[in-house]
Amino acid sequence: MSSRSALDPREAAGNPQGEDEFFRIDAVHASIGSPIPGGEAARWLLADGPQIDSEAELFDELCWRIAGSGVSLLRATLHIGTLHPQIRGRSLRWLRERRLVEEYSILHGLEGTRDYAESPIKDAVERGLPFRRSLGSGATGYPLLDKIGKAGGTDYLALPLNPANGRFPVVTWTTDRKGGFRDADIETLTQLNPALAAIIETRSARRISTNLLDTYLGRGAGRRILAGHIRRAEGEALRAVVMASDMRNFTGLSDRLPGGAVIELLDDYFDAVVPPIEKRRGEVLKFVGDGLLAIFPAEDGEDFAPASLYAIEAAVEGLERLDKASRVRKARELSEIRAGVGLHLGEVIYGNVGAADRLDFTVIGPAVNLASRIEGLTKRLLRPLLTSSAFAGICPRPLVSLGSHPVRGLLEPEEVFGLPE
Numbered sequence: 001m002s003s004r005s006a007l008d009p010r011e012a013a014g015n016p017q018g019e020d021e022f023f024r025i026d027a028v029h030a031s032i033g034s035p036i037p038g039g040e041a042a043r044w045l046l047a048d049g050p051q052i053d054s055e056a057e058l059f060d061e062l063c064w065r066i067a068g069s070g071v072s073l074l075r076a077t078l079h080i081g082t083l084h085p086q087i088r089g090r091s092l093r094w095l096r097e098r099r100l101v102e103e104y105s106i107l108h109g110l111e112g113t114r115d116y117a118e119s120p121i122k123d124a125v126e127r128g129l130p131f132r133r134s135l136g137s138g139a140t141g142y143p144l145l146d147k148i149g150k151a152g153g154t155d156y157l158a159l160p161l162n163p164a165n166g167r168f169p170v171v172t173w174t175t176d177r178k179g180g181f182r183d184a185d186i187e188t189l190t191q192l193n194p195a196l197a198a199i200i201e202t203r204s205a206r207r208i209s210t211n212l213l214d215t216y217l218g219r220g221a222g223r224r225i226l227a228g229h230i231r232r233a234e235g236e237a238l239r240a241v242v243m244a245s246d247m248r249n250f251t252g253l254s255d256r257l258p259g260g261a262v263i264e265l266l267d268d269y270f271d272a273v274v275p276p277i278e279k280r281r282g283e284v285l286k287f288v289g290d291g292l293l294a295i296f297p298a299e300d301g302e303d304f305a306p307a308s309l310y311a312i313e314a315a316v317e318g319l320e321r322l323d324k325a326s327r328v329r330k331a332r333e334l335s336e337i338r339a340g341v342g343l344h345l346g347e348v349i350y351g352n353v354g355a356a357d358r359l360d361f362t363v364i365g366p367a368v369n370l371a372s373r374i375e376g377l378t379k380r381l382l383r384p385l386l387t388s389s390a391f392a393g394i395c396p397r398p399l400v401s402l403g404s405h406p407v408r409g410l411l412e413p414e415e416v417f418g419l420p421e
Contacts, residue, residue, distance in 0.1 A: 024105045029056040031099040035068035036061065041188070042195040049199050056092055056101045058199075063094045066192070071185045072177040074153050079106075079121065080204050081167040084211045089167075120145050121158045121170045128168045131158040134180055148174060155180030157189060161197035165208075169200050218283045220297075221361040224350075235351020238363070240295040241304065241311040241343060241391065242371040243282070245273055245318075247290035248338040248379070257335065266290060269337050272325045273318035280310035285362050293372075295348070295363055304345050308395040312387070315341045316419070319384050342375030344388040373407045374416060381405070383418045392417035 044065060052058040059078055067073050074096055081089040088110060093102045110116050120142040123129045133140050133156045135149035145156055153174045160168035173189055175181050181189075213222030247269055254262050273292065274284055282296045296307040296314075319341065326336040346367030352359045374386050381402060392399045400420050404413035 024107065025102060026105055027056070027103040029054070029060065029101040029103065031060050031094070031101055032064050033099045034064065036065045041065045041069060042192045045192070045195045045199055049195075050202075055203060056103050059092045059094060060101045062196075063096075066173075066188065067096070069188060071173075071181075071188055072175050073173060074176040075148070075174045077172045078169070078200070079125065079171075080169045080200060080207075081125075081165055082204070082211060083165060083208045085215060087211075090207075118143055120156065121172060124158045124160045124170045125167055128160040128163060130160065132156065135174075152176045154178065157181060157186065159189065159193050161193065162201045164201065164204055169197075169204065171196060217361055218285050220283045220350075221285065225361060231352060235349045235353075235364075238295075238348050238350040239298040239304070239346070240348055240350075240363070240367075241298070241307045241345045242348065242363070242367050243277070243292075243294040243296070243311055243315065244342045244368075244371040244375040245292040245294075245315075246340055246375055248340065250290035253335055261334075265335060265337065268325050268329065269322065269339065272321035272337075273339065276314040276317035276321065280314045281307075282310060282314055286360075293362070293368070295350075298345075304394045305396055308343075308345060308391055309397060311343055311391075312385075312395055312397050315343065315385055339384065340375050340378030341385045342371045342373070342378065342387070343385070343391050344371040344374060345391050345394065346370075369409060370407070370414070373409060374414070377405055377407070377416060381416070381418075386416045386418055389415040389417065 041062060045062060049058055049062075052061070055078075059076070063073055063076050066076075073094075076094045078092045079089060080091070086107060087105045088108045089106045091104050091106060093104070094100075095102075116122060119125075120131060120133065120140075124131050133142070133145055135145055135153045135156055137149075140146055140149065145153075148156065153176055155175045155177070156172065157174075158170055158172045160170050162169070171193070173181075175185065177185075210222060210226065213225055217225070247266075253265060257265065269290065270287065270292070277284055277294050277296075280296070282294050284292060284294045286293050296311045298304050298307045319339065322337055322339055326338070330336050344367050346365070348363040348365040348367050350361075350363050352361055353364060354360050370388060374388055378384060378386050383402065386402070387395070387399060392401075398420060399417035402416050402418050404415045407414045
């Protein structure tokens, strides 16, 4: 990661002193570092661009090819909108002197800030209007452009690409050539625009599809669906730890609370229990009302011990976070939240289940059923976390037996385990 440079990345905002909460630098990529001579940039972009997986690498090489054609580029940025519950858009910033490309996210909420109101590309993003401004000869009316001018920029050009979701992706080019861009430079950049628009449109559509599948189905399920695993009854055997979690007394709470309070209750619950799962290689497969189903796959060639440790650590941290959230809610005179977690392990079938034209990508099998049944026992035994005997036998963390108990669907009682008091 990089700290903020002399030229702030928040082009979509415009004010280099604006609100950091709406920006997040995701990565800094090393640049090629020298012009690439020969060849028309647009032809290269269409022929070779689709073969480059990294957008940062693609944009970096494109900028150096433009520089190699005789255009004196100082910096360039690419801004692309997206559909994501947290992120409004993504941006790349190429800096010639620093030999790097920064990749950053713009978070929801930016539109209401002064930063955005003073952005030099606001009209390009919203209305698809090109924008050009000479720099370095006085105030431009845009704080960011004034700063770029002081850093050596002499001319700034913003060009919209093909619209998507009501907004326009935008590419910006800045030169430090004395006198600004030449007519031939503007022609080069303008002629490049249709090819860049076509490449970005395709990549943006795929990224949006990936974002939506990851958000609503989970990362693993989303990747499998995009890879073509979409036929009904198509699945694969997977060794995994299964986690089932359920909120206590949700029915009673939902009956007496207004709709908005119920949604806030569920959001607080899932905000507590989901992050510990995701940071430990777990995948949340579904939310069913106040319930949650997640898996921790066992890697090929390894036993269940690592997955079981991830799972129990995620469960413990989730319950601790839930307890903290409950104390905060209680201080606000809101309903507290309690939950139960059941853990089991075994082989599951991971794939498509449903009707011919309405499918769900999930896991099924006896291991899933038993994890759910064990979670149900947490109410009877007044324990927030219970595991099966199979899980306890492999988990590196010490667990204590709580005896054998009848489990719905099983002929024999199941011995269950919990954390030491």
